[in-house]
Structure formats: C-alpha cells, structure tokens
Amino acid sequence: MNAAAEPARLAEPLVLRITPPTRWWTIPLGELWSYRELLYFFVWRDIKIRYKQTAIGAAWTVLQPLLTMLVFSLFFGRLAHIPSDGLPYPIFYYSALLPWMYFAAALQNATNTIVENQRLITKVYFPRLALPLSAVLSGLVDFGVSFLMFLVLMVYYRVRPGAAVLWLPVFLLLAILTALGVGLWLSALNAIYRDVRYVLPFLVQFWMFASPVVYASSLVPVKWRWLYGLNPMAGVIEGFRWSLTGRGDPPGRLIYVSAGMVIVLLLSGVGYFQKMETTVADVV
Amino acid sequence: MSQTVIHVEGLGKRYRVGERERYLALRDVLTRAFTAPFRSGQERSTRDYLWALRDVSFDVQRGEVVGLIGRNGAGKTTLLKILSRITRPTAGFAEIHGRVASLLEVGTGFHPELTGRENVFLSGAVLGMKRGEIVRKFDEIVDFAGVDRYIDTPLKHFSTGMQMRLAFAVAAHLEPEILFVDEVLAVGDLEFQKKCLGKMQEVSKSGRTIVFVSHQMNQIRRLCEWVLWIDGGQIRQQGPTAELSAAYEASGSGQQQQRDRTEAPNAKASFQKWEILEPCGTGPNILDSFGPLTAKVTLVVKRPLRNVQHGIVLYNAERQLLWGTGFDGLELQEGVQHFLYKLPTLPLRPGPYNLRVTLYDDQGLIDDWECVPELVVATKPVTHPKDEWAGFMNIPCSLSVVSG
Numbered sequence: 113m114n115a116a117a118e119p120a121r122l123a124e125p126l127v128l129r130i131t132p133p134t135r136w137w138t139i140p141l142g143e144l145w146s147y148r149e150l151l152y153f154f155v156w157r158d159i160k161i162r163y164k165q166t167a168i169g170a171a172w173t174v175l176q177p178l179l180t181m182l183v184f185s186l187f188f189g190r191l192a193h194i195p196s197d198g199l200p201y202p203i204f205y206y207s208a209l210l211p212w213m214y215f216a217a218a219l220q221n222a223t224n225t226i227v228e229n230q231r232l233i234t235k236v237y238f239p240r241l242a243l244p245l246s247a248v249l250s251g252l253v254d255f256g257v258s259f260l261m262f263l264v265l266m267v268y269y270r271v272r273p274g275a276a277v278l279w280l281p282v283f284l285l286l287a288i289l290t291a292l293g294v295g296l297w298l299s300a301l302n303a304i305y306r307d308v309r310y311v312l313p314f315l316v317q318f319w320m321f322a323s324p325v326v327y328a329s330s331l332v333p334v335k336w337r338w339l340y341g342l343n344p345m346a347g348v349i350e351g352f353r354w355s356l357t358g359r360g361d362p363p364g365r366l367i368y369v370s371a372g373m374v375i376v377l378l379l380s381g382v383g384y385f386q387k388m389e390t391t392v393a394d395v396v
Numbered sequence: 397m398s399q400t401v402i403h404v405e406g407l408g409k410r411y412r413v414g415e416r417e418r419y420l421a422l423r424d425v426l427t428r429a430f431t432a433p434f435r436s437g438q439e440r441s442t443r444d445y446l447w448a449l450r451d452v453s454f455d456v457q458r459g460e461v462v463g464l465i466g467r468n469g470a471g472k473t474t475l476l477k478i479l480s481r482i483t484r485p486t487a488g489f490a491e492i493h494g495r496v497a498s499l500l501e502v503g504t505g506f507h508p509e510l511t512g513r514e515n516v517f518l519s520g521a522v523l524g525m526k527r528g529e530i531v532r533k534f535d536e537i538v539d540f541a542g543v544d545r546y547i548d549t550p551l552k553h554f555s556t557g558m559q560m561r562l563a564f565a566v567a568a569h570l571e572p573e574i575l576f577v578d579e580v581l582a583v584g585d586l587e588f589q590k591k592c593l594g595k596m597q598e599v600s601k602s603g604r605t606i607v608f609v610s611h612q613m614n615q616i617r618r619l620c621e622w623v624l625w626i627d628g629g630q631i632r633q634q635g636p637t638a639e640l641s642a643a644y645e646a647s648g649s650g651q652q653q654q655r656d657r658t659e660a661p662n663a664k665a666s667f668q669k670w671e672i673l674e675p676c677g678t679g680p681n682i683l684d685s686f687g688p689l690t691a692k693v694t695l696v697v698k699r700p701l702r703n704v705q706h707g708i709v710l711y712n713a714e715r716q717l718l719w720g721t722g723f724d725g726l727e728l729q730e731g732v733q734h735f736l737y738k739l740p741t742l743p744l745r746p747g748p749y750n751l752r753v754t755l756y757d758d759q760g761l762i763d764d765w766e767c768v769p770e771l772v773v774a775t776k777p778v779t780h781p782k783d784e785w786a787g788f789m790n791i792p793c794s795l796s797v798v799s800g
Binding site: 237238 | 411477478481482483486487488490493494495496500501504505507509514518521526527
C-alpha cells in the first residue's frame with residue numbers, strides 16, 4: 113500500500129550530501145518551499161498557543177493598540193499638542209501603531225524563537241529559517257484583527273483613504289521584511305549570547321522613538337529625511353499613514369532608502385543566521 | 397540488487413572541551429577578547445579539543461537494519477545527529493539516498509497546551525509527514541496509541557505513558573525510506589514496546605533502511621542484521637549481529653564481572669567464587685555453544701555443617717525464573733569446598749542471564765548470592781524469526797516429512 117500510494121516520491125532520486133560547513137551561504141528558498149507545510153504548522157501552533165494560554169485570548173489583540181492609542185492621543189496629542197498633520201489624533205496614532213505593534217511583537221517572537229525551540233532544534237532537522245519566518249508571519253493574525261478595529265475608527269472619523277491605499281500591501285511587506293531581517297540577526301545572536309533577551313525591550317523602546325509613531329516625520333528637517341529613512345520603520349509608518357488616510361505626501365525618497373536598508377538587513381541577517389545555524393545544535 | 401543508500405566516509409565531529417552544549421554570555425566573550433593579547437599562544441592551544449567522532453566510514457545497503465552499539469558517550473548519538481542533519485560534521489562526508497526521517501526523541505514537537513489531535517498534526521509535520529498523509533493515517537495513529545477517548549483534551553492532561561504511546565504512534569506511521577532511531581523504545585511498558593518492535597520489523601520488511609541505537613541487546617538481536625560498534629568516537633568493529641553483540645557484551649561485563657566475592661563473608665559459610673569451566677568462551681561469562689556446561693562455585697566453610705540444602709536458579713533479563721534445582725542433605729567439611737555443576741546442554745536463546753545460589757541449614761538461611769550477574773549466552777539463534785513465536789529456548793530442530 114505504501115509503495116502504491118506514493119510512487120512519485122519513491123521514484124524521485126534524492127541524494128543528500130552532508131559535509132562540514134563552508135564559508136559560503138545561500139538563501140535556501142527551494143528548501144523553504146518544500147518545507148512550506150511545516151512553516152504553516154509553526155504559524156498555526158504559535159497562534160493557537162498564544163490564544164490558549166491567555167484568559168481573554170483575542171481580546172488582547174484589540175485592547176493593546178486601542179489603549180495605547182488612547183494614552184498617546186491624550187498625552188502626546190491633547191496635552192503636548194504634537195502636530196498630527198491635520199489628522200484626528202486617534203487616527204494619527206492608530207495608523208502608526210498598526211505597523212509598529214506588529215513589528216515590535218514580530219521582532220520579539222523572532223528573537224526568542226531559536227531559544228524557545230531548542231528542544232526541537234536538537235532533535236530534528238528542518239530549515240532553521242522556518243522558525244524566525246513563522247514567528248514573523250504569525251503576528252499577521254493579530255495585525256489583521258487590529259486592522260479591523262482601524263476600519264471602525266475610519267468610519268467613525270469619516271476618513272477616506274483614496275487610491276493611495278493600494279500601496280498598503282507594499283508597506284506591510286516592508287514591515288514584515290524589516291521584522292524578519294532584524295529578527296534573523298537577533299535570534300541568531302540570542303542563541304549564542306543570552307544578553308540579547310535583556311537588551312531587546314530597550315531596543316524596541318528606543319526604536320519606537322526613532323520612528324514617527326508619536327510624532328509625524330514632518331518634524332524631521334527635510335535635508336535629514338533621507339538619513340531618517342535608514343530606519344526602515346520610518347518609511348513603513350509614514351507609508352501606512354499616507355496610504356490609509358490619504359493625507360500628506362507620499363513618503364518619496366525616504367521609502368527607497370528604507371527599502372535599500374531592508375535588503376541589506378535581510379541579506380546580512382540570512383548570512384549571519386546561517387553561520388549560527390551550523391553550530392546552533394551544539395550550543396543552545 | 398544491493399544498493400548503497402548510506403555512504404559515510406571519514407566522518408568526524410570535534411567539540412571544544414568545556415564549550416560543548418553551553419551558551420555564552422557576552423561578558424565571557426568580551427573578557428576573552430580583552431585578555432587574549434595577554435595570553436601566550438601556548439596557553440591558548442592547550443584548550444583541548446575533543447573528537448566526539450573520528451574517521452568513521454561505513455556503507456549501508458537498501459533494506460538493511462543496522463544496530464549502533466557502544467557505551468554512553470561513545471559517539472552513537474553524535475553520529476545519528478550528523479546523519480539526520482541536526483549538527484554538521486567537522487570532517488569527512490556522508491551521502492544519503494532517499495527520504496530520511498529521524499526519531500531521536502519520543503514526542504518531538506509536542507506541546508502540552510495543544511490537544512492530542514493537534515499534537516498529532518504538529519509532531520507529524522515536524523517529523524516530515526505531509527498534511528494529507530497525516531489526515532489519511534490519523535485514525536490508524538490514534539488507534540495504535542489507544543488514546544481515542546482523550547484525543548481532544550490538551551496533552552498536559554495525558555499521563556506520561558499515554559503521551560509516549562501517542563508520540564510513538566505518530567513516529568511509527570512515518571514512511572521514510574531511511575529511518576534513524578535513537579533509544580526511543582526504552583520508554584513505555586513491555587506490551588507497548590513489543591508493539592513498537594513489531595511495527596519496526598514490519599517497516600524493515602517493506603524494504604526500508606533503519607539505523608537503530610539501543611542499549612538493549614535483545615532488541616538489537618531481534619531487529620538488526622549487522623551492527624556497528626562505536627567506541628571512543630571510532631568504529632571498533634562492524635559485522636554480523638550475533639558475533640559482535642556477544643563480543644560487545646563480553647567486553648562490557650569482563651571488567652565489572654568479578655568472579656571473586658567482595659562482600660563480608662557469612663559466619664557459618666559463604667560463597668566466594670564462580671567459574672565456568674566448559675565451554676571456554678571468549679570471556680569468563682560467555683557461553684558460545686549449546687553445551688555441555690560445567691560450572692564451579694567455590695565456598696568457604698567456617699565450621700562443619702550437616703543437613704545442608706543448596707539451591708541454584710537461573711533468571712532471564714526480565715527476571716523471569718527459567719530453571720531451578722535443589723540438593724538436600726549435604727554434609728560440608730570445614731575449609732574450601734567446590735560445587736561442580738554439570739549440565740548436558742543449556743539451550744537458551746542468546747542474551748544475558750543471571751545465576752543465583754543459596755545455602756540453608758536447619759536454622760535457616762546461611763548464604764544467598766547472585767553469583768553470575770550477567771551470564772551471556774552467545775549462540776546462534778535457531779528459533780522462529782518472529783519474536784512472539786520464538787519463546788525462551790534455543791533448540792536446534794530438524795524436520796523431515798515422511799509419507800504414509
């Protein structure tokens with residue numbers, strides 16, 4: 113029955129060569145593709161476990177950005193009068209918190225993923241890249257839920273996005289890739305140096321103030337904007353605000369610098385991750 | 397049509413002593429970086445490297461079941477980890493032809509918060525099954541594990557035994573062409589172990605290749621065609637199961653097998669020493685023929701004893717009593733005495749056994765000694781190939797068909 117059920121697989125000549133690690137690295141896209149079902153199961157597991165272990169489950173996903181948005185609107189908006197490019201404060205903050213909260217959570221999950229799955233890593237083979245990748249992807253469910261909440265806000269404040277909203281997927285992709293690029297670096301570093309775990313909360317906090325979450329990037333002098341784009345999340349957040357509200361100018365040059373930075377982060381991240389990958393089962 | 401499916405050549409794995417399986421704190425790295433210029437080159441090179449595996453070469457043909465034996469820390473698991481791509485070798489290479497699955501642990505990928513059903517899918521996927529495959533075999537897996545009533549409760553409410561059974565059931569339904577198994581059958585009750593062994597035999601019959609680590613030589617004998625004996629990271633010997641497993645058992649027990657008794661002797665009389673005079677095996681405790689058997693137990697008698705009862709019994713590894721006999725009304729003189737036992741034959745299945753001798757007089761027990769803790773029978777098995785029909789004895793039997 114076995115042979116009859118899977119003739120194609122048995123016929124497939126498959127030679128696996130196991131050798132000492134070399135200095136070269138590649139992006140194993142083909143292998144990741146053949147392990148796509150496992151990737152799906154990892155994402156599915158992350159989501160299931162996250163909601164099973166918490167008492168009010170999915171409600172957190174809505175409450176977190178909503179409460180943060182309220183606090184920001186009150187303190188930074190009503191009290192500090194930070195200019196919001198003419199947008200109502202709740203819209204101004206929530207449109208930035210959407211990508212930011214996704215990014216912060218994805219980064220945190222990705223950083224811890226190698227350490228949390230060390231038992232798996234020492235017992236079975238799969239492309240290790242699947243772990244940070246699934247950590248970054250599983251955050252998209254939360255993103256989806258809080259996005260629905262944003263739609264409610266948009267209706268309430270009568271904000272019309274316009275054609276710019278078509279760019280939204282591009283900015284979302286940029287956010288995912290940023291989280292992945294940095295996540296690759298941090299997860300690999302965390303596997304070797306456990307200090308990373310303690311550094312991460314500070315990093316996320318600094319990064320938030322270095323991104324236009326609580327203020328608009330129009331506060332940054334024009335001649336320094338491109339430099340500001342070296343923080344890919346600056347481009348992502350401005351992009352989100354612009355495409356969701358239709359106000360302000362498109363991010364322009366900033367976004368090219370951000371995209372370039374993401375590519376650098378991603379490639380170097382994959383390289384460093386693979387260097388770590390060859391020894392990780394011996395050190396974690 | 398033999399076909400090499402695993403080719404290993406000069407494989408080696410080196411660890412840095414002291415850094416093995418330990419993570420670093422950034423502090424240590426910084427300290428090292430700062431102190432490095434002040435350390436002499438000699439000091440740095442004295443940091444020892446340890447070859448967990450060195451210069452290992454072998455070939456496995458399609459459909460073979462190979463046993464990997466060796467003491468703890470010999471490098472068996474390291475070899476299995478390299479072959480299943482969990483860790484990379486430092487030297488040499490291996491070539492594997494076919495779809496591989498490895499089972500280095502029972503319950504890989506299980507998560508306590510998820511239900512039994514969810515865990516079957518997760519663990520199956522982690523071990524390399526496709527979703528469709530898991531769906532198709534789901535009922536069979538649950539049935540094999542015998543946990544169908546609890547399948548939708550979280551795994552944390554399962555008993556350890558149930559978790560193990562479910563985990564192994566998933567693993568048993570893998571359909572790789574090559575399977576690496578590390579000591580996973582050691583868990584679970586005897587009944588379930590039997591079921592698993594049966595399943596593995598079935599798998600090997602269907603032409604799959606298995607490389608199997610176990611410390612239970614009975615399992616090795618049952619399953620494997622040939623064995624690879626690893627000692628100190630290197631291959632010590634490879635060859636047919638019967639020969640090598642006997643040599644392996646002998647090598648291990650040879651050192652710990654004391655023929656002289658070390659405990660404090662009894663007041664009236666005590667057993668002191670055992671010896672097997674015939675047959676002369678490769679070790680003091682090895683029986684490599686069906687018989688005859690002559691054994692000797694020496695005792696020291698402190699004062700003359702009358703009406704002594706002496707018993708000798710034989711257990712198997714599962715501590716089942718196989719044979720026992722008694723001798724009554726013995727008279728023992730003061731001094732050193734030898735009990736000589738002659739058996740025309742001892743047709744036992746290969747494996748470890750255990751001899752125990754007792755001595756009583758009218759006032760009660762004088763001495764009780766597990767004299768040969770590991771008596772190894774290393775004959776060729778001539779029993780039914782299927783384990784459940786092989787029984788305890790190893791009796792050569794011929795058959796002739798006579799008409800009329």
